Amino acid sequence: MEKRKPDTRERRSEGGRIDSAVEWLRESPIAYNVVAIVLILIAIIAACSLLMMILTRHGTHRAVPDFTGITLDEAQRVARDNGLKIIINDSLYVPTYDGGIVLDQLPVEGVEVKAGRKVYVTINSFRQKTVKVPYVAGRSLRQAKNMLEVAGLGIEKLVYVEDIATNYVLAEFVGKDEVSSTSSIEIEMGSGVTLRVGMEPDKGTTIVPKAIGQSLQSAKSRLWEEGLNVGKVTFDKGIDLLNEKDARVYRQSVPHNATASLGASVDLWLTLDDKAVEKNSAASDKEAKRLAEERLEQEQERQDSLEQAERDDVVRALRQSSAMQDNVTETDEDEFF
Numbered sequence: 001m002e003k004r005k006p007d008t009r010e011r012r013s014e015g016g017r018i019d020s021a022v023e024w025l026r027e028s029p030i031a032y033n034v035v036a037i038v039l040i041l042i043a044i045i046a047a048c049s050l051l052m053m054i055l056t057r058h059g060t061h062r063a064v065p066d067f068t069g070i071t072l073d074e075a076q077r078v079a080r081d082n083g084l085k086i087i088i089n090d091s092l093y094v095p096t097y098d099g100g101i102v103l104d105q106l107p108v109e110g111v112e113v114k115a116g117r118k119v120y121v122t123i124n125s126f127r128q129k130t131v132k133v134p135y136v137a138g139r140s141l142r143q144a145k146n147m148l149e150v151a152g153l154g155i156e157k158l159v160y161v162e163d164i165a166t167n168y169v170l171a172e173f174v175g176k177d178e179v180s181s182t183s184s185i186e187i188e189m190g191s192g193v194t195l196r197v198g199m200e201p202d203k204g205t206t207i208v209p210k211a212i213g214q215s216l217q218s219a220k221s222r223l224w225e226e227g228l229n230v231g232k233v234t235f236d237k238g239i240d241l242l243n244e245k246d247a248r249v250y251r252q253s254v255p256h257n258a259t260a261s262l263g264a265s266v267d268l269w270l271t272l273d274d275k276a277v278e279k280n281s282a283a284s285d286k287e288a289k290r291l292a293e294e295r296l297e298q299e300q301e302r303q304d305s306l307e308q309a310e311r312d313d314v315v316r317a318l319r320q321s322s323a324m325q326d327n328v329t330e331t332d333e334d335e336f337f
Contacts, residue, residue: 085117142167163200
């Protein structure tokens, strides 16, 4: 059935009703203001929605290209073509790559982002940076370690020799060259120096810290601080220079909380498997607790032995004193008679 169009009389009637409504609003200030506020709010909401769509580039999503393996200049050209921006976040020195090559990116390839998004990249340095070796002899081991780490260096080896003070740095070497206060030796960042450290004869042991769960650099720092050397470092498959910073120690050759000689080496194993780290960390804590209890028992036994020895010495001294007094009394009696 065909829909009937309103005739002229009906249209005039509708127009009259609209005019009557407008006239009523004009005569009623409260109603007029309410309607005006509602219309203004609707207009503001519509304008904000349109502005947000413009600012957030609604509907302009695109997939991030793969920038790894190409030069920085090429990466910037590809980024411009895709409405993206390249930001250099870090640099590494990987000898197997040419300088200026993009090694890593964030967001990674294939992630959907909006136009204008910044992509942070890590590029390969043209050569390894070199830094001046700070002079750390004459300081405590902890101070020396901190100064080297601030300079971007580490400890190649700790060599302990008998001295009147334990963990006091006596000399510093780069290879066979001794570092002095006037030296200007520069070596590659990340390299290490050899420290000759003092050790009192009766203070030649230390407690092994917990390396499990730590990054390689953090684990090294903890071992050095306790007077221990870092031995062989083994990485699980899949770990390279780019993701090495994400790897964590999940095994150490000398248990956490064990007693070790100053200068002893601790081997480390690293993985990207968080479950392996968590499992071994719990086992390490359990073993550390057992070792602590065992050491406490040994210390108590040693203390008891010392106290017993002291009591025996007192008894022996009293007996000797009593015997001497008896001898003196007998001598006096003989002289009297």
